[in-house]
Amino acid sequence: MRKWITFPTQQGTISRQAHADLPKEGIYEREIGRNGFFGPATHMHHSHAPTGWIDWQGELKPRAFDLNNLVNTEYQPATSSPWSAPLILFNDHCKYRMWHCVENMAKLARNADGDELLFVHQGSADFFSDYGHMVLQEGDYVVIPRATMWRIEPQKPLQILMIEATNDSYQLPEKGLLGAHAIFDPAMLDTPLLNETFKAQQGEIEWQVEVKRHNQISTITYPFNPLDAIGWHGDLSVVRINWRDIRPLMSHRYHLPPSAHTTFVANRFVICTFVPRPIESDPQALKVPFFHNNDDYDEVLFYHQGNFFSRDNIEQGMVTFHPAGFTHGPHPKAFAAGQQSLKTFTDEVAVMLDTRDALHIASAATSVENPNYVDSWKTK
Numbered sequence: 605m606r607k608w609i610t611f612p613t614q615q616g617t618i619s620r621q622a623h624a625d626l627p628k629e630g631i632y633e634r635e636i637g638r639n640g641f642f643g644p645a646t647h648m649h650h651s652h653a654p655t656g657w658i659d660w661q662g663e664l665k666p667r668a669f670d671l672n673n674l675v676n677t678e679y680q681p682a683t684s685s686p687w688s689a690p691l692i693l694f695n696d697h698c699k700y701r702m703w704h705c706v707e708n709m710a711k712l713a714r715n716a717d718g719d720e721l722l723f724v725h726q727g728s729a730d731f732f733s734d735y736g737h738m739v740l741q742e743g744d745y746v747v748i749p750r751a752t753m754w755r756i757e758p759q760k761p762l763q764i765l766m767i768e769a770t771n772d773s774y775q776l777p778e779k780g781l782l783g784a785h786a787i788f789d790p791a792m793l794d795t796p797l798l799n800e801t802f803k804a805q806q807g808e809i810e811w812q813v814e815v816k817r818h819n820q821i822s823t824i825t826y827p828f829n830p831l832d833a834i835g836w837h838g839d840l841s842v843v844r845i846n847w848r849d850i851r852p853l854m855s856h857r858y859h860l861p862p863s864a865h866t867t868f869v870a871n872r873f874v875i876c877t878f879v880p881r882p883i884e885s886d887p888q889a890l891k892v893p894f895f896h897n898n899d900d901y902d903e904v905l906f907y908h909q910g911n912f913f914s915r916d917n918i919e920q921g922m923v924t925f926h927p928a929g930f931t932h933g934p935h936p937k938a939f940a941a942g943q944q945s946l947k948t949f950t951d952e953v954a955v956m957l958d959t960r961d962a963l964h965i966a967s968a969a970t971s972v973e974n975p976n977y978v979d980s981w982k983t984k
Contacts, residue, residue, distance in 0.1 A: 623859045626888075632651070632654060633894055633895060634649075634895040636896075637896065639900055653981075655895065657981065658982060665978045669973050670974060675763075679971055683705065684710050686713050691968060691969075694964055696770065697960075699768040701767075703763070703764040707758065709757070711823070714816070716750065717771065718768050719747065719750050719773045719774045720768055721768075721868065722744075723744070723764065726742060727760040728758070729757060730756070732755050734831060735796040735841045735842050736795075737796055740756070741846065745844065749840055749841070752842060753830060754842070774870055775868070787851060795841045796842055807829055811826050811828065847877055850867065852879050855889075856884055856885045856889070857885075857886040859884055862956060865877055874957075874958050875955065876955075878955075880910065896931065902925070902963045904925050904957040906956075909952075911951055911952060917980065927963070
């Protein structure tokens with residue numbers, strides 16, 4: 605058994621409430637926290653922005669990748685197999701891919717390495733699995749349990765963010781005092797149907813299944829379509845929810861940490877979803893993400909759509925990667941706009957991955973990196 609060392613104390617000029625009531629103009633708050641936003645924390649007050657660097661040498665730096673530039677390149681050819689989608693970031697517990705799919709999958713897929721999470725960035729499709737059929741639309745999350753057989757028939761060309769929970773499973777976050785129906789009601793989770801569309805694709809036609817295990821592909825051939833279920837019952841299934849069904853937590857007087865927007869949880873990482881919401885209206889409340897040290901987690905943001913109010917020169921389809929170990933926060937223009945209350949509503953939609961273990965950058969990501977991103981916090 606062990607517990608954090610705690611000794612609440614204070615020194616110098618402070619605010620009594622984190623992320624609000626800063627004592628005077630020109631004060632910058634920085635949160636130093638452990639275990640994401642759930643462990644002990646200290647709120648430092650500085651006379652300079654903690655991101656005010658003028659030079660950066662070495663590999664530990666904020667990075668940005670424009671995944672739009674991957675399409676139809678050697679790294680991301682249009683492919684009907686999800687196992688051909690290029691790695692962007694990875695570690696032993698997570699694999700982060702972008703899949704460009706324009707043709708019907710010629711083979712079924714089966715991931716024996718862990719649960720798969722799909723986020724439909726663009727396009728629409730018919731989705732078939734052991735559990736039945738559903739139609740996927742832009743903005744859908746789809747959780748595919750480990751070892752499920754599935755395939756996709758695009759209706760419109762697809763860009764799909766794939767996040768594998770390697771040797772793990774996706775679960776829902778504990779919502780505590782909020783109750784089980786906050787953020788989204790579990791009743792909003794859709795499951796596939798054994799409908800006429802599903803039955804129509806069954807038959808005595810040879811099909812193959814590409815099974816991924818230990819990152820190696822084995823191919824199993826059947827003289828029939830193995831998606832031949834005639835019924836099922838239980839509480840394990842493919843599930844889907846669209847970001848538009850998420851009702852975000854809000855406080856008009858306090859800027860909530862990213863953890864308040866958690867959508868799915870694995871053992872070594874979390875997935876959060878930022879959706880449109882009102883910006884804090886209290887004049888004393890911080891109105892943009894606060895400067896913080898997230899020293900136990902790497903932070904990845906995929907920008908789906910909208911205007912990303914805490915970032916400059918970020919477009920949909922881009923990814924930012926902030927490794928653990930340095931202070932990060934809003935860009936200077938965004939911080940100034942927040943202080944002036946220039947916006948009352950944020951219309952951004954973004955998917956965040958926070959990993960407990962360091963992520964590695966794959967060559968596909970390096971090929972579309974913006975090397976000047978680290979300089980975007982400079983004011984001169």
